[in-house]
Amino acid sequence: MSSLKFGTSGLRGLVADLVGWPSYAYAGAFFRSVGATSCASRTAVIGRDLRDSSADIAATVATAAAAAGFAAIDCGPLPTPALALEAIRRGACAVMVTGSHIPQDRNGLKFYRPDGEITKADEAAILAALGDVSAVGTMPAPVAATPDPDVVERYRRRYSAAFAPDILAGLRVAVYQQSSVARDLLADLLAGFGAEVTPIGRSDTFVPIDTEAHRPEDVTYIAETMASGAYDALVTTDGDADRPLVADAAGGILRGDVLGLITARYLGADAVVVPVTAGSAIERAGGFAQVLRTRVGSPFVIAGMEQAQRAGAKTVAGFEANGGFLLGSDVALGGSVLPALPTRDAMLPILATLAAARDAGLPLA
Structure with missing residues (x-):
């Protein structure tokens, strides 16, 4: 029996069950169902993480798209949110080849419409179009995708254009x-905001x-690194850079929902949407006009953000216990605007967490 199944964030399973025909079949089902009804541009942007199997699977997805x-x-190779941003910019569908944080022997596909992540209803449509994936068919000759080397730079500019250039000045960050597919981008971006960055x-x-x-x-590893006293913080991400990890000067890892809470406050959100697994400190902390709880999984958080917007919330954000942050509204930051990225x-x-700590003159702990 195949290990492939949709979970809280896309399709995942063993690499052995995904390479070749299955990745072609699932991608093709996406393009024939969700893509056909949502993507007027008939364009698909394809990205991947740095797993050994991801490049070959991405090439198969490109053939399915054609x-x-x-x-x-x-x-x-690029962060999943960078690919989603590009899909929004182009009005395109997107497929990200990534297993996120799971081991090397597994991988997955994340699907996006031009307006963001697919819904649970979209997942059902893909499965309906898929049919019996165990009945292996014949794939056409490979069709190479057209490269666009500038997508990561456009994602970088999303932040460099919105935040002041000195928001991290004086911070020592490992x-x-x-x-991580964002390993170079993350170091460069933090340094560009004034941090003293040490890649490790x-x-x-x-x-x-x-x-x-x-x-x-x-x-x-994090505790031993921070024991040197050389850094104010350590940061990293999961494999496809949609989940953050931040540790304080003592090596303590901050909870993902705490990062979300700090970020939502920094951005001035009046409504936040979180799954039931996020800590109760969010309600106790106050400062939000509305806190909406959902089932676990980003599709449910996104649906909750849309509900909050319909109810009249001006600045809506969502986050999960893993630290992944979803921005449902454009946010004014000084004289600039940070566009929504749901x-x-x-x-x-x-x-936001590093900048908030610096602004307050407080350690992260």
């Missing part, structure tokens, strides 16, 4: 690079960083 009549754009722990082997259920070896993002909570 077979369905879509122009495939290869965005290369960037645990490991195999780069790995050519995939490291399954889980920002919620921390591996003992990661906890130990998908999990690691960069925003890292920036």
